[in-house]
Amino acid sequence: MTAVGSLDRSFASPNHAAETSGPLYVPRVQPLDRTLGPFSVFARLLKNPLRILPAAAYEEGIVWAARAGRMVCWITDPALIKTVLLDKRDVFERTSVTQRLLGPLLGNGVLTADGADWKWQRQTAAPVFRHHDLLSFVPLIAEAAERLLSAWRRGEDGATRNIDPDMTLVTFDVISHTLLPGGESHVGPLIGGANIDFQKPLGWQMAYANFRIPAWMPHPGWLKMHQARRELRAAVASLVAERRAKPTGKDDLLQRLANAKNPETGAHMPEELLIDNLLTFFMAGHETTAKALTWTLYLLARAPHWGERIAEEVRQVAGDGPLQPEHIDKLVITTQVLKESMRLYPPAPMMSRQARVDGELAGVPIKAGTQIIIPIYAIQRHRRYWTNPDHFEPGRFAPELEAQIPRYHYMPFGAGPRICIGMAFALIEGIAILASLVRAARFTVAPGSEPEPISRVTLRPAGGMPLAVHWR
Numbered sequence: 001m002t003a004v005g006s007l008d009r010s011f012a013s014p015n016h017a018a019e020t021s022g023p024l025y026v027p028r029v030q031p032l033d034r035t036l037g038p039f040s041v042f043a044r045l046l047k048n049p050l051r052i053l054p055a056a057a058y059e060e061g062i063v064w065a066a067r068a069g070r071m072v073c074w075i076t077d078p079a080l081i082k083t084v085l086l087d088k089r090d091v092f093e094r095t096s097v098t099q100r101l102l103g104p105l106l107g108n109g110v111l112t113a114d115g116a117d118w119k120w121q122r123q124t125a126a127p128v129f130r131h132h133d134l135l136s137f138v139p140l141i142a143e144a145a146e147r148l149l150s151a152w153r154r155g156e157d158g159a160t161r162n163i164d165p166d167m168t169l170v171t172f173d174v175i176s177h178t179l180l181p182g183g184e185s186h187v188g189p190l191i192g193g194a195n196i197d198f199q200k201p202l203g204w205q206m207a208y209a210n211f212r213i214p215a216w217m218p219h220p221g222w223l224k225m226h227q228a229r230r231e232l233r234a235a236v237a238s239l240v241a242e243r244r245a246k247p248t249g250k251d252d253l254l255q256r257l258a259n260a261k262n263p264e265t266g267a268h269m270p271e272e273l274l275i276d277n278l279l280t281f282f283m284a285g286h287e288t289t290a291k292a293l294t295w296t297l298y299l300l301a302r303a304p305h306w307g308e309r310i311a312e313e314v315r316q317v318a319g320d321g322p323l324q325p326e327h328i329d330k331l332v333i334t335t336q337v338l339k340e341s342m343r344l345y346p347p348a349p350m351m352s353r354q355a356r357v358d359g360e361l362a363g364v365p366i367k368a369g370t371q372i373i374i375p376i377y378a379i380q381r382h383r384r385y386w387t388n389p390d391h392f393e394p395g396r397f398a399p400e401l402e403a404q405i406p407r408y409h410y411m412p413f414g415a416g417p418r419i420c421i422g423m424a425f426a427l428i429e430g431i432a433i434l435a436s437l438v439r440a441a442r443f444t445v446a447p448g449s450e451p452e453p454i455s456r457v458t459l460r461p462a463g464g465m466p467l468a469v470h471w472r
């Protein structure tokens, strides 16, 4: 937990009474309200890239800045976002910054590739993500939640746990018992170990990439990061080798990627690319959902009446038995809470694109290489788009009101053809885990604690998320 002072108190209600009576107020990270020199920008990038989000990004539609000899702009205007992500998607490609951050681990897989390379990989994986088929995973997801609850039950009632790694473990448990079976024995032992070492230096990577410092330049955590990369890739390679030696005959994600042929060359995916993609799905497929759950449990600890409503709803819909596929759509309150939590704490807080060629944006001429940042965090707390933007009000997502939210005002899963492929999976999983945990337990947090959300590709709570777990 970090100092409250690093968050924006300017919109604070006069006291903390909101925690029990009115809607809960959760301050945004302090926006940047002045021009900083390069050293200060570097330091902020290192600490938390959300701290260089200009105040105007929460109020205007576009903000320009120059950095390391290149233009950067933040866009929050819906029409501009549509231009970049949809209408002119061939002009605005994945950024060199994204490549610098994710490329070392994820290579040229579906998340990091562009153009034709991206398209066939996306088309290969897409059929695995059909909503109806994903619903059949609900009992397996509920079992993973039960395994976590059993671990919690071995501790004392009311014991404080760091919920953040617990959510990572449960969502990894889910991905490796559903889309990527076998992951628990091969990759599982490294999650929470090697993965953490890979995440820690992301601040340096981010700062280096923005200031165009060469990738070979070492920084704290550099060696460990590369060791983590080698270990993770070796673990995935051994999973692939095992499946090749003992095929299961199942049409799962691994099999589908291994069988796929590039339409241009007719060749199978080279082994390296297969590993890139499997690692992409292992990592993208659990880390973001874990963060969504961590922040949701935090919000429920601060606004316990919403936890009561969820528990009541789950009992009405599913009784005390395991959750089933048909229950998901009926968990309306649970869904609203999860969606509102992803508004205030978007698990992927920023997206970015880069102009491939010279052109224009919002009538301003831009050079090839201009960085376009789409700050989901600021869009979803934008002063003009939301009433009470920093208040936790799940009722905004009541079905009739949700339908009125403009497309580019709420976009935790991105938008356009590169919208998150795992969106339906993440929602089903998030709802099922949340429902299972909240039916069994209540959560409390030290009064007045305000964890700072830090952007490290995903949105992490600085210092973890200690919550006390009480049985219902």
Ligand code: HEM
Pocket (backbone or CB within 6 Å): 110, 111, 112, 122, 179, 280, 281, 284, 285, 286, 288, 289, 292, 346, 347, 348, 351, 352, 411, 412, 413, 414, 415, 417, 418, 419, 420, 421, 422, 423, 425, 426
């Ligand atoms: C709450 C959970 C999740 C959130 C908030 C989230 C968010 C996002 C966002 C914002 C993007 C777009 C990035 C961009 O366009 O620059 C994205 C892409 C992606 N996500 Fe997710 N994601 C979640 C869960 C998942 C899951 C469960 C999987 C896989 C099982 C997954 C796999 C991917 C992949 C492969 C891409 C790249 C898609 C492409 O470029 O075609 N995500 N995600």
